[in-house]
Amino acid sequence: MSAIASPTATASTRRPGLPREVLLLGACAILLALIAARFPGFVTPANLANVFNDTSILIVLALGQAAVILTRSIDLSVAANLALTGMVVSLLGAAHPDMPIVVLVLVALGLGLALGAFNGLLVWKLDIPPIVVTLGTLTIYRGMAFVLSGGAWVNSFQMSPAFLGLPRALILDIPVLSWIALAMIGLALVIFNRTSIGRAWFATGGNPVAALYAGIDPGRARFMAFCFSGTIAGLCGYLWVSRYAVAYVDVASGFELDVIAACVIGGVSIAGGIGSVGGTVLGALFLGIIKNALPVVNVSPFAQMAISGAIIIAAVLLNTRSERKAGRIILRNTTVLSGKPT
Template sequence: MLRREVVILKERKMIMLKKISKDDHRKYNFYNFKELGLVIFLVLLCIIFQLINPRFLTVENIKDLITNTAILSILAVGMMLVLVTRGIDLSIGATLALSGMTSALTVSKYQSLSPIVAILIGVMIGMVCGFIVGLLVAKAKILPIIASLGMMNVYRGLTYIISGGSWVSADQMPSSFKSIATSSILGINNLIFIAIIIYLFFYYFINYTRTGRQIYAVGSNPDSAIITGIKIDNVLLMVYTIMGLLAGLGGVLWVSKFASAQGDTATGYELTVIASCVLGGVSIAGGSGKIIGVILGSLLIGTLNNALPLIKVSSFWEQAIQGFVILIGILINVFVTRRARYNNLKRRALINGGE
């Protein structure tokens, strides 16, 4: 009799494991739906825009689209790390402007300065800005939105102060500096080339390093992260510094691309970067986000920015359409989060029921 009960329990356990396996498989497909859905949405948009204006899918326009999206996607990678830790950085537009202005003023005064040095100057300024925000969040325990909002105004003010309210024009910049964003490597525009390097580096960093996994652990469950020995303060300080670094790099690339440095450069750009992340499936509640997602989210916004003027949509409608798309992305994000939570609860119930 006892042997028969053991056999029955084993059979129930096998059935339960099969159910869990099927549930995990469905959940895996569901998670990938975010990226797949974004790809399908992009393809449909491209088809619609091409039907309206046949010039949209020309090789030249596609190159322009990807090039113009490169800086946005670079910043989105950094913002993804911040959002994954349940944070936010509203200062990146001002950090970008300050870094770009500092580099532009430096090269305008020292015309023979190497472009590499100009990039390093911008990156260092950005790192310092990000580090300060990180200190306020990690050490002073100030809410990320408050800390970054305050420093946004400080950095924007510093940009106007060091420039004296004036701007650096193209004729004040050496051609070597302007070529940073306009020249090519192996036939690929430098902006795209730099963006690809950053994608690959951070893809490896977050997926195959201990520190990268700690970032997700902090965002998923801070209390559990502390118990396992993760120093949350150091992780937060690191992600905000990385965000500042990428914003500093973006500032140099921005000024080089447009051959102009102004005090109001990239005003409000932080919202576009955040939108790219949200559209790419990065959870604003923390703990979830992929590099491929933020790239696709950036491409979606870049596609809208590129195509809407081509089909003669007014600037007012451009903002309305972008806002509508962002809202859809947020709703999808909320739906996916709730669905994932439901799947986890269901899986636990199956396991507990089989014990």
């Protein structure tokens, strides 16, 4: 029994050296300093607030994706979920301009939850690999958006002022979209760190067999993670189309890659069981700063893609190195706990 005592379990997620959050804060500060040397206006409080607002949807989606990745799964359909949900609420808003915004938001949340639950059920009950499931549903959800719209766009003149105004409304001179992102960060902190389902996500990704012996159903934990991710994607569906004032089939095409990149840069392990809300948020902000700064310094879109890809590879290498070191700590602690000499 001593071989599975709590110190060993604690060591499995402890990383040597500086925490990822500290490293990311330093990287963001260095990046901002380099940009400020050439364009001081970029680092003014007003512009940094705009950068946060521009990155808000990425932050929110990354928090949902982080829950899925923690369970050794992945959701490639988040952007397609966003596109389908955004199309549905746009069509509803265009057909019924007097429909209360709260109803449209609830529709977005409910539809996103249903789409996420569909992914989760296929993974849980049919034991299909998550990457296969979400590759399939990615296409299905995009196809459904095309069928519902007939390939047509829903433009700003078809949307009511209330529909368009919510993300742009100001509270204490800060857009509601930014407040929603902050609220989701707070909610994620509570769910990940203070609830049984959050602990189940970490346990499932860290060691599914041990989680099962501890009374946790890994399949159910993955299902709940997909539901969480889907609900968040549904909310972002409304936020996206109302902020950009347009809905079409290919909206947010490829955005799922940015979402996954934000998680990886933030230290969420693709192998599951390791990650944090703070790291995920900082990973998304790091990407947001790069995407806002590179056009300012006249970097071509193709070079931007290459830079983003290089950063992702570097983050994966850093994650792999950290996890390998954590594994060695587990072996040393296990040896000590078992009473055998090192």
